[in-house]
Amino acid sequence: MGRNDEQSGSRKGALRENQAETVREPREDSDRLDELIGHTLRERRTALSLTLSELSESSGVSNAMLSRIETGQVSPSLSTLVRITRVLGLSLSELFLDYESPEGGALHVEAGQGLEVVRTGTSRGHTYHLLSYERGPKQSFEAFLVSMDDESEVFPRFKHPGVEFLYMIRGEMQYRHGQNLYHVKPGDALTFDGTVMHGPETLLRIPIRFISIIEYASGEEAE
Structure with a gap:
C-alpha cells in the first residue's frame, strides 16, 4: 500500500x-x-x-x-x-461509578407548604403541618411541624404506637409524658414511647414551634 x-x-x-x-x-x-x-x-x-x-x-x-x-x-x-x-x-x-445508582426521588416540601392535618382534640391556634411521610399503604414514620399560638388552649393528650421525637424550635412549654413534666426550650429535644399518654401541659412563651417525628415499628398502624 x-x-x-x-x-x-x-x-x-x-x-x-x-x-x-x-x-x-x-x-x-x-x-x-x-x-x-x-x-x-x-x-x-x-x-x-x-x-x-x-x-x-x-x-x-x-x-x-x-x-x-x-x-x-x-x-x-x-x-x-x-x-x-x-x-x-x-x-x-x-x-x-454513579451509573448504576438509584435515580432517586426525594419528597421536597417547601417552606410553608406542608399539608395541614387535623388531629383529634386539636382546635384553633394549634396546628399540625405534615412535612414528610413514607409513600405506600403502611407508614413507617411521619414528621410534623407543630404550631401553638393560644396560651389559653386546653390541650388533649395523645397516645399512639411507636416512638416520638420532639425538637423545640421556638417558644417554651411544659410537656407531659405520663407522670413526668419537662420544661422544653428552643434547642431541646425529647424522645419518648408514644404508647404512654403525652402532650403539651402549659405554654410558657408563645408562639411555639416544634418538629415532631413519629417512627412506627413494623406492623404498627399510624392513627
Whole structure:
C-alpha cells in the first residue's frame, strides 16, 4: 500500500470514529450514560482549572468534540475517553461509578407548604403541618411541624404506637409524658414511647414551634 493510500485509510478511519461519536440513539439509558460521562469530565476539568483549549491541546481531541462530550451530545469512543481521562488523571472506572445508582426521588416540601392535618382534640391556634411521610399503604414514620399560638388552649393528650421525637424550635412549654413534666426550650429535644399518654401541659412563651417525628415499628398502624 502506498503512502497516499495509508493517509487515505487514516482519514477514513478518523472519519468513521468521528461519525460513531456523533450519531445519537433514541433517548434511553445510553443518553443518560453520555450525560453522566460529560458531567464527570466537566467537573474534573473545572476542578483542575483547565480550559477546553488546554484540554484539547493535551489530549488531541478537538475543542468542538470536547464541548459536545461534556454536554452529553455525543457518545465518545473508548480511545477518545482514554486520551481525555489520561490528561485529567481519571480512571475509566471513575466515569461510571454513579451509573448504576438509584435515580432517586426525594419528597421536597417547601417552606410553608406542608399539608395541614387535623388531629383529634386539636382546635384553633394549634396546628399540625405534615412535612414528610413514607409513600405506600403502611407508614413507617411521619414528621410534623407543630404550631401553638393560644396560651389559653386546653390541650388533649395523645397516645399512639411507636416512638416520638420532639425538637423545640421556638417558644417554651411544659410537656407531659405520663407522670413526668419537662420544661422544653428552643434547642431541646425529647424522645419518648408514644404508647404512654403525652402532650403539651402549659405554654410558657408563645408562639411555639416544634418538629415532631413519629417512627412506627413494623406492623404498627399510624392513627
